[in-house]
Amino acid sequence: MSAFSAIGEETEQDQNEFTPGLEPQPTWCPGCGDFGVLKALKGAAAELGLSPDEMMVTTGIGCSGKLNSYFNSYGFHTIHGRSLPIARAAKLANPGLTVVAAGGDGDGYGIGGNHFMHTARENHDITYIVFNNEIFGLTKGQTSPTSPMGHKSKTQPHGSAKTPLRPLSMSLNAGASYVARTAAVNPNQAKDIIVEAIQHDGFSHVDFLTQCPTWNKDARQYVPYIDINDSDDYEFDKTNRSEASEMMFETENALHEGTVLTGRYYVDEDRPSYQQEKQRIGEMPEEPLAERYFDDSYEWERTFDNFLDKHK
Template sequence: MSAFSAIGEEREIDREEYTPGLEPQPTWCPGCGDFGVLKALKQALPEVGRTPDETMLVTGIGCSGKLNSYLDSYGFHTIHGRSLPVARAAKLANPGLEVVAAGGDGDGYGIGGNHFMHTARENHDMTYIVFNNEIFGLTKGQTSPTSPKGHKSKTQPHGSAKEPLRPLSLSLTSGASYVARTAAVNPNQAKEILIEAMNHDGFAHVDFLTQCPTWNKDARQYVPYIDVQDSDDYDFDVTDRREAAEMMHETEDALHEGKVLTGRFYVDEDRPSYQQEKQNIGEMPEAPLAERYFDEDYEWERSYDMFLDKHK
């Protein structure tokens, strides 16, 4: 018995299986970087060996939230900033699912910043894609947590007085075990990084630079980019936290100085995921919780019974 009968099925997977029949053509603005995220994800999932029935895409609010409307898989469109707690619950209930969460820089680093920090700290086994275009797009061009200092917008007409948030550094210090940055203008690297992120056992954070030609016309289009793994100018150990932290700091400084550095910045393959840690201490069963919904003979446990027993 399986919570989803398709999980574990071995067969050839065509990327077009992920194209929905009802609304196959995305309605993002022409030139939007979000198209690049969708393309890379549709290319990566078959390479990982996942079918639509084995995939769940959880999104927040914003232009990025439309992603699961254009990807034919299990999906959950959450409220603003709340994609991660829903994604965490889905993965805990059914570890066999490939769970991908997605949101914009305002959704993920601002409104959902608390969830981002603690999901990384706990190292939940999922992939988190953040569409980083340095602006609130769907709500028509307000300053976001990653907007550079001095950026003028509807909410900061005289220019932002705040330094931008450093998403890579925040991810590392919070505890993510895979941290990377790619860009919509680099589709081959984006596909490779998403494949690595989904294969990683733990919390994989991908900061995905996506240009917004409608509401952030002053922003660079994130070109030309430099892949830090392919360049002779950058030599650091992605498994060393200190070296990774220094490289991330340089990368985040460089972005607003006209140099776009992308690639893998930190990878920890040895750290157990949250699910593994919970199983190690006996607080999570080996069998997926989701399978209980398919087992007519299962005797349901109620949490209040446990509390009542402790107070008798």
């Protein structure tokens, strides 16, 4: 009998199924954009017909780190910047599980930037949502990797002398096969993008603009926004890497000039995921590795035995 018999069943779900009983009401600040991420993720999971047993949400440290406390599914609250390696391990052990990783702009683009780059390069089949509010919120208002040049904070009282990191461009250059940006003020687009990101077979990166009214009062609320996929002013082929790159560069410049552009930027449906490549070369079995823990007849392999045999 499968230990994961809930996975793959077609069921109708209500998004309230993803509201936990122990901590149903989030304690984010009033007006925080993180509420928008939670709502969009619940709506996406319900639309996809997933059950809480079919999902795992890994988070890092920061305001975004509470996501898996407020979302009813399997969860793992990691240390700073480490949500991605935990998510990767979970997906490799049980490919049938829908794995979503989350982090803030400091957690994901700063402390966890190295993991972000290599997870994208390897094209792991997980969805990564980055709460981008251009500030360190939980630690009360320090400049983050996405804070604009000149932004004044506790760590940069005279204004930041650094140009902000370009998360969309970095994601594309690292190798992500699905790249999008949405905003908490655009809940319908946010839900649709998360649905697409989860359905995509490969690494999906969603840069989610989330306003912080408490610690980043100088930042705009990301309105009005323009959906580049619906606007006649922004025509490009999101399956073309060069055109996507140009659109990302324009979007990242426009944000700090007062124009908020969102939408799907790059989609590569042909590139195999990391899991598929591992199976192709024979280094990953077809059956979930995690099921072996429930198989009393399975004869466990020890990795070091393979190395010892080579030296005999």
